[in-house]
Amino acid sequence: MTFQTVSTNKSYGGVQGVYRHASQATGTDMVFSVYVPLHPDGTKLPVVWYLSGLTCTHANVTEKGEFRKACAELGLIFVAPDTSPRGPDVPGDANNAYDFGLGAGFYVDATEAPFARNYRMWSYVTDELPKLVAENFPVDPKRQSIMGHSMGGHGALTVALRNPHRYRAASAFAPIVAPSQVPWGIKALTGYLGPNKDNWRNHDTVALIEDGAKYSGFLVDVGEADNFLKEQLKPELLQAACTKANIPLTLRRQPGYDHSYYFISTFMSDHLQWHAERLKG
Amino acid sequence: MTFQTVSTNKSYGGVQGVYRHASQATGTDMVFSVYVPLHPDGTKLPVVWYLSGLTCTHANVTEKGEFRKACAELGLIFVAPDTSPRGPDVPGDANNAYDFGLGAGFYVDATEAPFARNYRMWSYVTDELPKLVAENFPVDPKRQSIMGHSMGGHGALTVALRNPHRYRAASAFAPIVAPSQVPWGIKALTGYLGPNKDNWRNHDTVALIEDGAKYSGFLVDVGEADNFLKEQLKPELLQAACTKANIPLTLRRQPGYDHSYYFISTFMSDHLQWHAERLKG
Numbered sequence: 161m162t163f164q165t166v167s168t169n170k171s172y173g174g175v176q177g178v179y180r181h182a183s184q185a186t187g188t189d190m191v192f193s194v195y196v197p198l199h200p201d202g203t204k205l206p207v208v209w210y211l212s213g214l215t216c217t218h219a220n221v222t223e224k225g226e227f228r229k230a231c232a233e234l235g236l237i238f239v240a241p242d243t244s245p246r247g248p249d250v251p252g253d254a255n256n257a258y259d260f261g262l263g264a265g266f267y268v269d270a271t272e273a274p275f276a277r278n279y280r281m282w283s284y285v286t287d288e289l290p291k292l293v294a295e296n297f298p299v300d301p302k303r304q305s306i307m308g309h310s311m312g313g314h315g316a317l318t319v320a321l322r323n324p325h326r327y328r329a330a331s332a333f334a335p336i337v338a339p340s341q342v343p344w345g346i347k348a349l350t351g352y353l354g355p356n357k358d359n360w361r362n363h364d365t366v367a368l369i370e371d372g373a374k375y376s377g378f379l380v381d382v383g384e385a386d387n388f389l390k391e392q393l394k395p396e397l398l399q400a401a402c403t404k405a406n407i408p409l410t411l412r413r414q415p416g417y418d419h420s421y422y423f424i425s426t427f428m429s430d431h432l433q434w435h436a437e438r439l440k441g
Numbered sequence: 442m443t444f445q446t447v448s449t450n451k452s453y454g455g456v457q458g459v460y461r462h463a464s465q466a467t468g469t470d471m472v473f474s475v476y477v478p479l480h481p482d483g484t485k486l487p488v489v490w491y492l493s494g495l496t497c498t499h500a501n502v503t504e505k506g507e508f509r510k511a512c513a514e515l516g517l518i519f520v521a522p523d524t525s526p527r528g529p530d531v532p533g534d535a536n537n538a539y540d541f542g543l544g545a546g547f548y549v550d551a552t553e554a555p556f557a558r559n560y561r562m563w564s565y566v567t568d569e570l571p572k573l574v575a576e577n578f579p580v581d582p583k584r585q586s587i588m589g590h591s592m593g594g595h596g597a598l599t600v601a602l603r604n605p606h607r608y609r610a611a612s613a614f615a616p617i618v619a620p621s622q623v624p625w626g627i628k629a630l631t632g633y634l635g636p637n638k639d640n641w642r643n644h645d646t647v648a649l650i651e652d653g654a655k656y657s658g659f660l661v662d663v664g665e666a667d668n669f670l671k672e673q674l675k676p677e678l679l680q681a682a683c684t685k686a687n688i689p690l691t692l693r694r695q696p697g698y699d700h701s702y703y704f705i706s707t708f709m710s711d712h713l714q715w716h717a718e719r720l721k722g
Contacts, residue, residue, distance in 0.1 A: 169703035176703055186645065226507050228706070384452070422450035422457055425509070 161292045166191065168308065172232035175197040181292060185284040187277060192289060193218040194297055195238040197231050202426055203352045205329060206303035206439035207237040207293065209327075211285065211289070211319075213261045213310030214344070215336075217242050221309070226425035234436040240289070241285055243311065245278040253351075259344050260351055267315030268363050270352035279352055282363075284302035284321055305329035305435040309424055310388070311336055311344070317365040317398075321373040329438035331379035333424045334386055337398035344392050345395040347407065369401040377408035379434045381427045383417030442573045447472065451689040453513035454479040459502065462573060466565040467526035468558060473570060474499040475578055476519040477607050478512050478633045487584035487720035488518040488574065489713065490608075492566065492600075492617075495625070498546045499579040502590070507686070508704035508713060515717040518564055522566050524592065526559040534632075540625050541632055547620070548596030549644050551633035560633055561623035563644075566599055582616040590705055591669070592617055592625070598646040598679075610719035612660035614705045615667055618679035619647040625673050650704030658689035660715045662708045664698030 163181035174197035183190040199205055203417035208231070210221055220249045221227070244250075244265035251274040265281035277410075294301050306327045308316035313335020320330030339345020340360045349360045362365040382395050389395070395411055398433045402409035417423040446463035450458075455478035464471040468563050477571040480486055482689040489512070491502055499521040512519045525531075525546035532555040533542035567607035576675050583614070587608045589597035594616020601611030620626020621641045632643040670676070676692055683690035 169699055169701050170664075170707075171703035172707050201444040223702075224504050226510070226706075228703075229507070383451075416451040418450055420450050421504075423507075424451035424506075426451075426453045 161295060163292065163296065163376045164436050169194070172228040174228070174297055176222065176228065178222070178425070183284060183288060185280045185288045188245040188250055189342070190242055190245070190284065190289075191218055191329070192239060192282045193222040194293065195228055196297060197235055197237070199235060199298065203238045204298050204300035206305070206434050206436075207239060208237060209263045209300045209304065209306040209316070209365055210240045210242065211267060211306070211308030211312030211315035213244050213308070214243070215258050220421065221424070224313040224421035225427060225428055226274050227265060227428050230429040231243045234432055236432060236436060236439070237297060239289070239293055241289055244281060250278045251275060255411055260348055264311065266311060266345075266348040266352060266363070267318065268349070268352050268365055271359070272352060272354050275352050281315075286323065287316065293369045303328065303439045304438055307333075307431055307435065308335065309333040310393075310419065313337075314345070314365065316362055316376065318368060321365065321375055322362065324373075328376075329435045330375065331434055332381075333363070333427065334388070334419055334432075335380060335384050335398075336392060337399055338364055338394055340364045340367060341397065342392045342394060353419075366397050366401045369405045369407060373388055374405070376408070376438075378402070378433060381412045381414055381422045381423075381431075383419065384413050384415045384421045386423075387419055388419055443514055444573065444577065447477060452476070453509040455509065455513055458722050459499065459503070462698050464526070464569060465573070466561045469526040469528045469531055469584070471526070471565065471570075472499055473520060473522045476501040476509055476512055477573065477578060478518070480516060480517055485579050485581035486516055486518045486521060487586070487717075488580045489565070489716050490517060490587040490597070491521045491568065492548060492587070492589030492593030492596035493521065493524050494589070494593045494617055495524070496539050497593075501702065502705070505558065505702035506709055507535060508709050511710040511713040514531065515713055517713060517717060517720070518578060520570070520573070520574055521568055525562060527532065531559045541629055545592065545629065547592060547629040547633060547644070549633050552640070553633060553635050554599045556608060562596075566596065567604065567668060570706065577639055584609065584657075584720045586720055587637070588614075588712055588716065589616065590614040591700065592672075594618075595620055598659065599644055601641065602646065602649045602656055605654075605656050609657075609671060610716045611656065612715055613662075613698055614708065614712075615669070615674055616646070616661060616679075617673060619675055621645045621648060622678065627635075634703045647678050647682045650686045650688060657719075658691070660691045660712060662693045662704075662712075664700065664704045665694050665696045666698055667700045669700055669711045671685070676685055688690060
C-alpha cells in the first residue's frame with residue numbers, strides 16, 4: 161500500500177505529516193494526518209487514534225487539537241483520519257445536510273444504496289488505515305488506543321468495545337453514546353444501515369454494553385454548556401449502562417465548556433496522559 | 442467606545458472571545474480576539490499583544506497558536522488584532538497580492554493614496570485598540586508587552602522600540618527585521634509610505650536601532666527551514682544592529698522548523714514565559 165505526502169512540518173521536535181492514499185475500503189482518495197514525535201532510531205512507538213466529529217476532516221484536530229506537546233512528551237504517535245469518503249462521485253445527502261453523507265460517515269460500513277459503495281468507514285479506520293500506518297510509520301501495533309469527539313467519540317467507543325484487545329485505552333470528548341436513541345444517530349443509522357434497528361446495535365455504545373461487550377474503562381469529558389448535551393449526547397445513558405455492566409467510567413462534566421475545540425484542547429493532555437498510562441510497556 | 446461580541450468559548454478555565462467594533466482609525470469594522478484567563482474578581486492582569494503575519498486575521502493565532510494553556514498558567518491576557526482593514530470599500534492591491542493590501546497592513550499609517558484613508562494599522566494597534574481593550578477587559582495598562590510573527594514580528598519590534606516604556610517585553614517569531622532592505626518590505630513601504638526611504642526608518646527595526654532607539658532586549662526565534670529566512674527575514678541584520686547598539690538579543694535558530702504555526706506553537710510557551718517574567722509586579 162502506498163501513499164503520497166501532502167505536507168510535513170516540524171513541531172514540538174517531531175513531524176506533523178498529512179498524507180493521501182487511494183483507499184480500497186472507500187473507493188476514493190483519503191487524507192489523514194500522523195504526528196510522530198522525536199524518538200530514537202529503530203524504536204516503535206504506541207499510537208493513539210483520533211476519530212473526528214461531524215463536518216470535520218483530519219485538519220480540525222491537527223490544527224486546533226493541541227495534542228502535539230503531550231504526544232512529544234509522552235512518546236505517542238497520533239493519527240487522525242477523515243470522517244467520510246469524499247469526491248465528486250461519492251453520494252452525499254440529497255439535502256446536503258451536515259449530519260449525513262460527506263463529513264458524517266458515522267464509522268459504519270453502509271449496507272444501503274447508494275451509500276454502501278463508498279461509506280465504509282468502519283473497515284477503513286479499523287482495518288485498512290491501521291495496516292497502512294503500521295507499514296509506513298514507527299508504530300508498535302501491540303500498543304494502540306483510540307479516542308474521538310462527538311460522532312468520533314461514538315466511533316472510538318464502538319471500535320474499542322468490539323476490539324478490546326487491540327485498543328488498550330479508549331476515551332472521548334462529548335461522544336454520541338446511544339445513536340439509536342438520538343436524532344443524529346437515528347438519521348445516520350437509518351440512512352447507512354436501513355430501518356431494522358437490530359442492525360444498529362453493533363454501532364451503538366450503550367447497546368453494545370447492554371449486549372455484553374466489556375472494556376477496561378473509559379474516560380469521557382462532556383461540557384455542561386454543550387448545546388448538544390441533552391438531545392444528542394446523553395452521557396447519562398452511558399453512565400447507566402457502564403454502572404450496570406461494571407465497566408469503569410470516568411465521566412467528567414466540565415462546567416461552562418461547549419462542543420468546540422476550545423473545550424477539546426483544554427482536556428486533550430489529560431486524555432493523552434490516560435492513554436499513555438495504559439500504553440506503557 | 443463600544444464593541445459587539447462575536448463569540449465566547451471557555452478554554453483552559455478562561456474565556457476566549459472574539460469581538461467586532463467600528464474603528465475610527467481604519468474607518469472600517471475590525472475584529473479582534475482576547476483571551477482572559479480565570480482570575481480573582483477585581484484584579485487586573487498583564488496583557489500580551491500578538492501581531493499576526495501576512496494573510497492572517499485574528500483567527501490564525503487564536504485557533505492554531507496554542508497560547509491559552511500558558512496564558513492560563515501565567516495569568517496573561519492575550520490580544521490578537523487583525524492585520525489590515527477589510528471591507529468592500531477598502532482599497533486592496535490591484536494585483537490582489539498576498540503581501541500588500543488586505544491582510545498586509547504592515548502596521549503603518551499609510552500616507553499614500555488610496556491607502557491613507559483606511560490603512561492606519563499603527564494608530565489602530567498602538568492607540569485605538571489598546572484604549573478599547575483597557576476600557577472593557579481587566580487589563581493593567583502598566584503591564585503590557587508585545588509579540589508577533591513575520592510581518593507581525595516587524596510590527597511588534599517597531600512598536601516596542603518606539604514605545605519602550607509602555608511595552609515591558611517584546612519578542613518575535615520569524616520577524617521581518619529590515620523591511621527597507623527586503624522585497625516584502627520595499628513593496629509595502631513604497632505603497633503605503635511613498636518612495637522616500639527616509640520616511641520608512643520609523644517602521645524598520647534595524648533602522649530604528651541604527652538611529653538610536655533602545656530596548657531592554659528581544660527574544661527572537663527563527664526556523665532554519667523557513668523558506669523566507671534568507672530573502673525576507675535576514676535575522677543576521679538584527680543581530681548585527683543589536684550587537685552594535687548593545688541591545689540584548691536572544692536569537693534562537695531552530696533547526697528544521699519552518700514559517701508555519703507548527704513552528705510558532707512549539708515555542709509559544711517559551712515566549713509567554715519570557716513575557717511573564719518581565720511583566721511581574
